[in-house]
Amino acid sequence: MPVDTTEAIEDVLEYETIAVVGCSSTPGKAAHDVPKYLLDHGYDVIPVNPYADEIFGREVYDSLDDVEESIDVVCIFRPSEEVGEIVDAALERDDVAVIWTQQGIRDDDAAARAESDGRTVVQDRCMKVEHRRIAP
Structure with a gap:
């Protein structure tokens, strides 16, 4: 079952490296x-966005498969119907500890696959909102 307690979300927010799938270049x-x-x-x-070259002055990757750095959290900003494929790509990586779908985005089947593979899942929550609520 996806995490939903403040303590569990605090633990997730301790991770440092977040791959944002669907990251936009549009303020x-x-x-x-x-x-x-x-x-x-x-x-x-x-x-991570196949339609951008640079966001925030950083290199943008086309997919999770292309990311060379170690990833702690995969944060998903894509429609719910695309989550399953993204989760499957994340599960191919040994370094991903957490799958986080942003507010309004969920896929219970993909979440169950991730959890059965030992990954932590947060669904339908905004990382910014949770960070502002929890961070000192």
Whole structure:
């Protein structure tokens, strides 16, 4: 079952490297503003978007498969119907500890696959909102 307690979310927010699938280069969109907030608060944000070359002055990867750095959390800003494929790509990696789908995004089947593979899952929550609520 996806985590939903404050303590469990606090634990997730302790991770440092977040790959943001669907990261946007357009200010004003949640898929841009949330990762920018995370970057501004000390997280190492890795943008993943096949339609951009650079976001936040950082190299953008086409897919999770292309990311060379180690990833702690995969944060998903894509429609719910795309989550399963993204989760499957995350499960191919040994380094991903957490799958996080942003507010309004969920796939219970994909979440169950991730959890049965030993990954932590957070669904339908905004990382920025949770960080602001929990962080000192």
